[in-house]
Amino acid sequence: MNCFACCLTAETDETTEISVKKGEEKKDGANLGSLVDNMSFKSDAARHEAIANELKRINNGGKSIKARTFTFQDLAAATNNFKNESLLGEGGFGRVYKGSLENTNQVVAVKQLDRNGMQGSREFLCEVLMLSLLHHPNLVNLIGYCSDGDQRILVYEYMSSGSLEDHLLELPQDKKPLDWFTRMKIARGAARGLEYLHETTTPPIIYRDFKASNILLDDDFNAKLSDFGLAKVGPTGDKPHVSTRVMGTYGYCAPEYALTGQLTTLSDVYSYGVVFLEIITGRRVIDNSKPASEQNLVTWAQPMLKDRRRFAELADPLLEGKFPSKGLHQALGIAAMCLQEEASTRPFISDVVTALEFLTVKEDEPKEGSEDAVPPNQSSLDKSDSEQANQEEGKDNEEKS
Numbered sequence: 001m002n003c004f005a006c007c008l009t010a011e012t013d014e015t016t017e018i019s020v021k022k023g024e025e026k027k028d029g030a031n032l033g034s035l036v037d038n039m040s041f042k043s044d045a046a047r048h049e050a051i052a053n054e055l056k057r058i059n060n061g062g063k064s065i066k067a068r069t070f071t072f073q074d075l076a077a078a079t080n081n082f083k084n085e086s087l088l089g090e091g092g093f094g095r096v097y098k099g100s101l102e103n104t105n106q107v108v109a110v111k112q113l114d115r116n117g118m119q120g121s122r123e124f125l126c127e128v129l130m131l132s133l134l135h136h137p138n139l140v141n142l143i144g145y146c147s148d149g150d151q152r153i154l155v156y157e158y159m160s161s162g163s164l165e166d167h168l169l170e171l172p173q174d175k176k177p178l179d180w181f182t183r184m185k186i187a188r189g190a191a192r193g194l195e196y197l198h199e200t201t202t203p204p205i206i207y208r209d210f211k212a213s214n215i216l217l218d219d220d221f222n223a224k225l226s227d228f229g230l231a232k233v234g235p236t237g238d239k240p241h242v243s244t245r246v247m248g249t250y251g252y253c254a255p256e257y258a259l260t261g262q263l264t265t266l267s268d269v270y271s272y273g274v275v276f277l278e279i280i281t282g283r284r285v286i287d288n289s290k291p292a293s294e295q296n297l298v299t300w301a302q303p304m305l306k307d308r309r310r311f312a313e314l315a316d317p318l319l320e321g322k323f324p325s326k327g328l329h330q331a332l333g334i335a336a337m338c339l340q341e342e343a344s345t346r347p348f349i350s351d352v353v354t355a356l357e358f359l360t361v362k363e364d365e366p367k368e369g370s371e372d373a374v375p376p377n378q379s380s381l382d383k384s385d386s387e388q389a390n391q392e393e394g395k396d397n398e399e400k401s
């Protein structure tokens, strides 16, 4: 059993234990939120030392964290000395290289964090801790990390089809666009990943950075969420939200979070709605190359989302009309509900997963075990219904938000 709580230092007495409900497998967690948030360093050297010590302590001789530790030499060898030819991409926190581990020949993605900036160190630690605790087929697997000297490097399983962004928003002319059912499959996988974070771990984990470039795909287009550096442990006790600095990516942020910094799992549901709309329309949430009225996807789509007769205008032209019209209507219904301004009226992510189970089934393929299964109508996604059900079970609705 992992037990982080006992070996972490933080400047607060509050301890949050994270457990994973399903499979009876209880994993003790650390007060990750407070640990990561309360780290303060007077200098770069102090920061590097504190992070390295923290990891050493947590790792406790390899007993607590399953992720392997690598030396810088191991990873230099794996990536051909971090050569440009091995570069897979670059994000705000550093470059990502394709590599092959010596001895096992396992193909991996190696993310070398930019060594400047406080944020990178926090996020590095948060990522190692989160991904060591959380395991799910729709979360990317962390194989190991390197914290030699001032190097901060993460080693992940290699996702051969790259990110959803590569297939949807930055599609080269010669690449085939994703078909409708592959899009729905990706949306379902990503929703399942969020569902695990929101509803299987206790307290919930708020992902905070749900966007197309953080959804990685394997060669069968199974989706996995990556980048947990911004993830937050959700509210505990009777608190309805976590208050935090507004972070994440412009355009994907829920309005109440952007305005007040108050974060709940329903902020992730809003970001999910944005990505789902990108999946349906093939448009980027913010696109400055478009005419002014079309630059913000959500604002552009709103009038069409309110008028069923205009739904077809929202479908990605690259789909060339090849989608079931009922499926398009239902998908847009889900997106519209996730994008509600008022957080409390958004569905829970588990409701979204249920609806997507139906949208991934082709008409001639009846859903397993349900001969006369019909897709849930929109009211089954309605938050008030879920709330009612929860009240009937005597559950406090705030458990989920």
Ligand SMILES: Nc1ncnc2c1ncn2[C@@H]1O[C@H](COP(=O)(O)OP(=O)(O)OP(=O)(O)O)[C@@H](O)[C@H]1O
Binding pocket: 088, 089, 090, 091, 092, 093, 094, 095, 096, 109, 111, 140, 156, 157, 158, 159, 160, 162, 163, 165, 166, 213, 214, 216, 226, 227
């Ligand atoms: N495990 C992986 N397997 C394969 N490719 C990956 C993997 N992780 C990242 N990549 C590639 O590297 C790119 C950069 O990823 P990274 O997470 O650093 O930045 P980003 O998501 O584009 O932006 P941000 O820094 O805002 O999260 C991704 O778009 C993807 O193409």
Ligand SMILES: [Mg+2]
Binding pocket: 091, 213, 214, 226, 227
């Ligand atoms: Mg990313």
